[in-house]
Amino acid sequence: MPSSPDAPAQAEHEADDAALRRLTSIRGSIDNIDAALVHMLAERFKFTTLVGELKAEYGLPPADPDRERRQILRLRQLAEEAHLDPEFAETFINFIIAEVIRHHERIAEQV
Secondary structure, three states: OOOOOOHHHHHHHHHHHHHHHHHHHHHHHHHHHHHHHHHHHHHHHHHHHHHHHHHHHOOOOOOOHHHHHHHHHHHHHHHHHOOOOHHHHHHHHHHHHHHHHHHHHHHHHHO
8 A cells, every 4th residue: 555645744643642742741741840839838938937937037137148058068969969059059049048038138127
């Protein structure tokens, strides 16, 4: 049975559809992880707010450079173990630390 002249185009279309279905599935997984990250960050900030309130109550400074340095080193190590770029992990945690300090400063101003 001779193949139709449209057979290659049909096969390419089916491959494109399969790729799009797979891409949609993978992106769905990414979206779920992004949602989990947002919820985990919200939980983290609930605890850092408690820390900020405690620091303000006892007159402790908003920043704790020794703790921050230890956290950065710990997360760089975790990133390496997870095959994630440690520079990216450090940039990410530095952003979070800066935001936490900003929140702690705001809390201290309210006390």
